[in-house]
Amino acid sequence: MSSNRYTIALFGGTFDPVHFGHLRMALELSQALKVDEMRLVPSHQPRHRQTPGVSAEQRRQMLALALDGCDELQLDERELNRPGPTYTVDTLEELRAELGEEVSISFCMGLDSLLTLPSWHRWERLLQLAHLVVVIRPGWKLPRQDVDGSHGAVAALLEKHAGGIADLHAQPCGRLVVREQTLLPISSTHIRYLIGSGQSPRFLLPAAVLQYIEDNQLYRTAATGGQ
């Protein structure tokens, strides 16, 4: 990109456990967006879902193993170090205070997460702090304001803030960029289910992460959930 604005992208998640779907998505996004840094940000206590099956420290260690030797992706531990429920707006406010007003910050998410955005803590503040990058599967449709009453707030946001990759380098925050990208059909829920029912999740996640899970006997009782 012609602009020399420093650009950072964040990819947040529970990572319970991290798998190749997360890692591929983060790497492909990092290359497509041409960011200077792509950080994976494990959440401590996600307010919107059940408490993760393993400790925050174990999820951190699995991510660290997954990223070992990978220069393109970094681990950002700030949410694990912050007590209380984890809110993205707090993370972005912290980062903005740390990095100043000019650095471009993008928070990346799947379409499933975007559709829940109006329930996020202080969600209207998010675009004042960062860009949002939304990944959709090829051929998937975004909600449109005139036809989709159920996602009206999201559709309005998409219309008002629509932008492209160049905008991520031209301004520090405020644009919503939609990317079509093929997602590997892997979920942490399915991996937990496989382990809990005595089957192997090999080839769905890095070998070092699987070794850690086996060494620490994680997820042995989590035999619920499918794909």
Ligand SMILES: Nc1ncnc2c1ncn2[C@@H]1O[C@H](COP(=O)(O)OP(=O)(O)OP(=O)(O)O)[C@@H](O)[C@H]1O
């Ligand atoms: N297979 C995948 N490919 C790309 N991105 C994914 C994939 N699975 C999840 N994501 C994205 O990764 C982020 C973190 O997801 P999360 O940690 O909840 O993983 P998950 O596999 O969906 O877990 P769970 O099954 O426990 O809900 C979210 O933005 C989500 O949209």
Ligand SMILES: O=C(O)c1ccc[n+]([C@@H]2O[C@H](COP(=O)([O-])O)[C@@H](O)[C@H]2O)c1
């Ligand atoms: O801030 C919020 O209220 C909020 C609500 C739901 C999800 N998030 C963030 O969205 C990211 C993906 O969440 P999840 O549940 O798919 O792991 C993760 O970084 C969460 O902290 C944030």
